[in-house]
Amino acid sequence: MAKHTGRGLAAIEYPSGMNQNGDPSQAWIKVKPDGRIDVFSGTSDIGNGAKTIQSQIVAESIGVPYDWVTFDNSNTDSSPVCTGTFASRATVIAGNAVLKAAEEVKTKLLEIASAEMEIGPQDLDIIDGEVQARGAPSLTMDVADVAAAATYGHGQLITGTGAELNAFAAITNSETGEVDSPPHAAISYAACAAEVEVDDETGIVRIVRMVQAYDVGKAINPTLVEGQIEGGAVMGLGLGVLEDSYPYYPSPDHRGSHFGSYFVPGMEDLPQIETIIIENPSATGPYGAKGIGEMANNSQPPAIAAAVHDAVGVWVTELPITPERVLRALDAKAAGGGQPRREGKHIVFDEELSVNSVASGISWTSDS
């Protein structure tokens, strides 16, 4: 009849891009006669911010203000191939495609500027919408004028295309799982410390605080990174203590079919969330970025499970950690059970859940 607090920790890793690769993204860019930039990419924005991130990459790479960039991902006629927005690939893989397209645009803009300014392109750069001569910042030409010159003087359409494809990493030995090349574009890392409060009478677990650190490689937009981390944290909270499509799993009975009977985390479930963004650049992502959208809900459930154990001394290893599961575990503990079987150097938890107890067609032990 008391509330107990506990803390738990988890550290995780997660790849960017499809497992084993082979997932292309492509983009193309054209420049309007006033230097404004039109980006065509097939990357869906599912809320993750693909339109924003890819526009930022293009603006940065060419050297023009963000609001010069228009981004069109509206259809498959105008936009080239993008495998899609999943597998934490929109920033890393599709971002590289727009980066390559932008670099080509910049090169072409500088070629035109070079002809106009009579300065070698290698001695020019574009800064904030203006072509500047390196070491002589007074020698400038607006990108708008460069684009006009290309259109009306040189008779050229300035475009850039970019395609990103990491070769498929084949499993060369299906006995061992060895692969012939890295099966991912990058790997991100994260850790979460969760603080919970457990009511030992009702079994209800409330998440009080989550402190999380993510290595994002490079935060193309720190605010959007926070958005992924915070949103992921609450989805992880749902996984940890609330959500279940099959509340009587494995039975299919009593599924919730609406918001009153399926427990999506709500505003009042929100704990204190503290975020640490670490930038250890990847060798492969645009500007060193790594994808973290997906992993953002992976670290909380185990941190919560450990925190619950810290609070009340029971391990709940079936998710979600419902009040019922907490009470059943506390009951077992009070009855002198709930402990692993200890035999020699073996410590065996959860025997009642194991295939060894439930099934006859498969078993799993440390014996070969």
Add this chain to the structure above:
Amino acid sequence: MNITVNGDELEVRSPGLTSLLRVLRDELDVVGPKAGCEAGGCGACTVLVDGAPRRSCLTAVAAIDGAEVTTVEGLGAADDLSPVQQAFVHYYAAQCGFCTPGMVVAATHYLDSGGSDDRKEIQEALRGHVCRCTGYVKIIEAVAAARGGNFDLTTTAEGGYTTVMTGDAK
């Protein structure tokens, strides 16, 4: 039947038991309010009916004959955003944006009726609105800060509890 939607008085021809949401979306082409569940569970369809927030999916149109309805479209325009709309942009309170029309309407009413910047009060007032993207953190920050308006819309606010450590700093 007639309802006034965002200042325009409009005739309604749908049957009287049609939900206000379907009248708005399917008859009147006011598509800001979203059909997230059509059962009152998510709040994406919330509009103001005579100034009070209502789940438009739970409201039979015949029950509000003659009422003034304000949807998210009626709160502000792209070049004239309301304080709450500005705050949602500046605090990055919308990701996929599908819950946003209802969230913005409810937050506007909360503040207009004297709601405070207290986090717990905001959570209580808006708790029926589901957002699956943001984890609510930035929505609460936006509502808490919104009252004054005049936000810089060329940038976004730093998260309240964030530390950034670059590779060099490590």
Add this chain to the structure above:
Amino acid sequence: MKAVGARLPRYDGVGHVTGQTTYVDDFRVHGMLWAKALRSPVHHAAITKLDTSRAEAVPGVHAVVTHTDVPQLEYGHLSGLGIPADEPLLAKDEVRYMGQPIALVAAEDLEAATAGVAAIEIEYEERPTLWDVREAFDSDAAVVHRWGNWYPHFEDEMDRRQIRKGDIQKAFEDADHIIQGVYRPAAIEHVPMETQVSMVVPESDGRLTIHSCTQAMYFSLGVISAHLQVPLNKLKIVGGTVGGGFGGKVDTASETITALAAMKAGRPVKWRWTREEEFLASSTRAPWHMEIIDAVTSDGWILGRKMLTLHDSGAYARFSPYGLTKHSFHHTGAYTIPHLHFDGYVVFTNRVPTTAMRGFGVTSVSFAVETHMSRIVDELGLDPYEFRLKNANRIHDTSPNRISYTDPSTVDVLQSIAGATGHDLAPAYAAATREPREGEWLPDHLVDQISTEGH
């Protein structure tokens, strides 16, 4: 100003807050029909009768689409990788999960479409079901899939995904403790605020404009063109603006069927799933069953891991084989373990087919591995940070697939959390880095785990 690294506002933020952002359901087109699906009311059955003639006669109904209308009925999510398909777009002879689509009725309004669905004559002969993945291998288990109860993998006659590295029996012999546990994360719904929706417009030039909430326009384009047996230039997907996905909108769940209805009716058709359909008939994150047996030393080194994974795929394969492979590649978590023995099975049940969701394949293993790590810490009386820092991936450590890590940050993220929560680390752990192992960080059992090949 710099664009990268800047806290710029969302490109579409103003559209979101004004209600101007146009999602699929917000498009308006003249003459549009509404669609409603006939879905299986039973978990597993033979379809012994399917007659749509009465439905077609319902006033307002313009088209009823069934399996007979689909040029290529089966096309798998992984067909692009040469993997055989197992799931019909619309059920033909049998249904294998409750909620499986059997027919789609397009009509002047939802009421007529619903009446049309009710008028379809269908009969079922129910079959035994399988729910517990652990029992799938038992000799008396109901057989629920034409490939058997678990996925055959179609490569090297392997019926499972394996990882083998080092010598797991030696690890168990050398270990001071062998710690075993079972981990079972649940199925959850994606719950995007926008339910599955598509609207297809037949154009005068013979093309189809497909308004789609897909997360993956080109993936969906390929899937639709395969089912319809038309070249890509006959189709135009309009999309890119999605009201939340989380993995659930990669499946191309509604577009193709809506397209068939639009073609048959010669009218634009919209099919928007109700929230109830989204909860009960849309794919979920998979439930997983994982058993871990770790060989550990008293001072906190993990020598080996033996792991069994049963991935509850539901009634059809969808992306599950991909998810299991990804899972296997990451089953050591953020740590380096020399001796590995992993067996994983994609198991079929009569659940709604499971699919990708945020963290696909790895969310499960993160839960299992990290909870198991916490148990080891508790059993051995270790410090939770130090145990993890000790075994953490370092530069040039190798993965389960023998790929060298170039930029792991396990050490960095753990030290940051310790700092932020006021957890004091012993000096050696506070000073640890992700740099390649040497000295006390390179015990004998990890010497052969260091490689500079790969990245």
Add this chain to the structure above:
Amino acid sequence: MAEATEVLTPDSPEAAAAAFGEGGDVTIIGGGTIMVPLVTHGVVQPNKALILADAGLEGVDQSGTTVTIGAMTSVSALSELDAPLGPCAANLGDSEVRDQATVGGNLCAVAPPEHPTGDLQGAFVALGASVRSTGAGGERIEPVADFLADRDNRLVLDVTYEQPQAGAFESLDRPHTHHPTPLAVSGARLADGSIQLAATGAAPTAVRLPSAEAEASDPDAAGTAALGDVRLVDDAVSSAWYRERILPVLVRRVLEQLG
């Protein structure tokens, strides 16, 4: 939606009663929170609908120790009342749903198969409230529990109860967005000093807990005794096992508050 639905919007209680007649074929729309989604999704296809928004049936009247609540009173209008009704009302749904949902609708709510509903019913049963309704045979005034047992074809007009000496409300609170209450217990020490207890979520409609009342002086014993008065089931929001564990806790907490 059927164009054929006849929609009536009476503008007085008398007009509402007249329009309702003997009920039967009439679907009542109070706040709409229950019925409108059912109509939208085609679950209910009314021939005739009675919208009560303008029927003048709302209002809370406290004269002396008697409290009378009109059927169309919103749930939020109750939230400041004393326990058990006030906290019970405040616990329902969210602020928008409470503004819209009505007392009459809540008394008529039928539990869908997935979880309990009709949160207020338990508080009214504990208070010994009576319901005034109309329909076949004319007006009827009866205890809430009797009304719940036979409420088909009735139009609720108002609910009346005597202010108790003390009241308490406890619910199992699983925080999530849209609160159905998996289990709640209301208790009241009535004007005559007797204690009444009722549970929501422990049977298809709210139920009195007479066995618990009989043990009211011993909250722990009362909690255990309450299990004899209920029919607990598994549903989407809680198992019967868990309800069995929590019901005694809630009963005990309510009795401790009643003193």
